[in-house]
Amino acid sequence: MEIVFSSFDDSAARFRLSGTSQPFANALRRAMIGEVPTLAIEDVRIYDNTSALFDEMLGHRLGLIPIRTDLNCYIPQDHCSCEGAGCDRCSVMFTLSVEGPGMVYSRDLIPQDPRAVPAVDAIPIVKLVKDQKVVLEARAVLNKGRVHAKWQPTTTCGFKNFPVVEISDKCDGCGQCVDECPRGILLVQGGRVAVVDGRIEECSLCRLCERACLNTGIGEESAIRVKSEESRFIFVVEGEGSLPVGEIIHRALEYLKSQSDELCEQIGELSGVTEDDEENE
Ligand code: SF4
Numbered sequence: 001m002e003i004v005f006s007s008f009d010d011s012a013a014r015f016r017l018s019g020t021s022q023p024f025a026n027a028l029r030r031a032m033i034g035e036v037p038t039l040a041i042e043d044v045r046i047y048d049n050t051s052a053l054f055d056e057m058l059g060h061r062l063g064l065i066p067i068r069t070d071l072n073c074y075i076p077q078d079h080c081s082c083e084g085a086g087c088d089r090c091s092v093m094f095t096l097s098v099e100g101p102g103m104v105y106s107r108d109l110i111p112q113d114p115r116a117v118p119a120v121d122a123i124p125i126v127k128l129v130k131d132q133k134v135v136l137e138a139r140a141v142l143n144k145g146r147v148h149a150k151w152q153p154t155t156t157c158g159f160k161n162f163p164v165v166e167i168s169d170k171c172d173g174c175g176q177c178v179d180e181c182p183r184g185i186l187l188v189q190g191g192r193v194a195v196v197d198g199r200i201e202e203c204s205l206c207r208l209c210e211r212a213c214l215n216t217g218i219g220e221e222s223a224i225r226v227k228s229e230e231s232r233f234i235f236v237v238e239g240e241g242s243l244p245v246g247e248i249i250h251r252a253l254e255y256l257k258s259q260s261d262e263l264c265e266q267i268g269e270l271s272g273v274t275e276d277d278e279e280n281e
């Protein structure tokens, strides 16, 4: 298996994963979305809310604010010795006190732990007019995206099979498929159609080019054929700010490894094969 990055920074990454199967690629996608924990606001104690928003709406908006998460400092609540009561190993407290007129922003949430700040400081929460105010305490806890979408570390996380465009000798370079391609990745070159250099990954596998070719009256078979590679995938991952994208990918892979190790152990126990036996073989 091989991973080759074509772009990478803390907020987004694009990479090619090859030498694996579609189920594994999907497992990686699901692990990035649902198995990498982040902090998100779970409990809100409202002392005063004279804004136009109901308390429930306010709580909902607070829950969706991404919070920078240091996974070396926090553990998921269901693994914590406080048993859900909330302590500084599994949760972080925030206070917010704003009086109108003006907008309440995510930066108005003051964390007890200065590392756990809102990832984006200008997310509008509610607009206050004169004499309106919001005073509250909020508790963010560490949990996973499979429990609720507010704990997902990604905004975009998807993959597609690597596209392959084949041109047969029947192509006469009429250019009908070039006009039809919505991604603009085809061109006529030397009397035949070809893919613009370096743009094959942009193909959406829509096959409009094949249909355009058939509409030229070429016969039963199109001169351009679009296929997808079964074992090579293009991934796009964008983070919502709570974790750097590199850490999301790394932790998702670690999760898959730990799950498969566990499965191997259980199968080993059932069949009576231990790791020592395997090493001795
Ligand atoms: S429509 Fe068919 S024949 Fe015309 S350029 Fe495209 S592939 Fe070639």
Ligand code: SF4
Residues within 6 Å of the ligand: 165, 180, 181, 182, 183, 184, 185, 186, 202, 203, 204, 205, 206, 207, 208, 209, 210, 226
């Ligand atoms: S499949 Fe769609 S995006 Fe890809 S080359 Fe054909 S028309 Fe363009």
Ligand SMILES: [Zn+2]
Residues within 6 Å of the ligand: 077, 080, 081, 082, 083, 084, 085, 086, 087, 088, 089, 090, 091
């Ligand atoms: Zn705890």
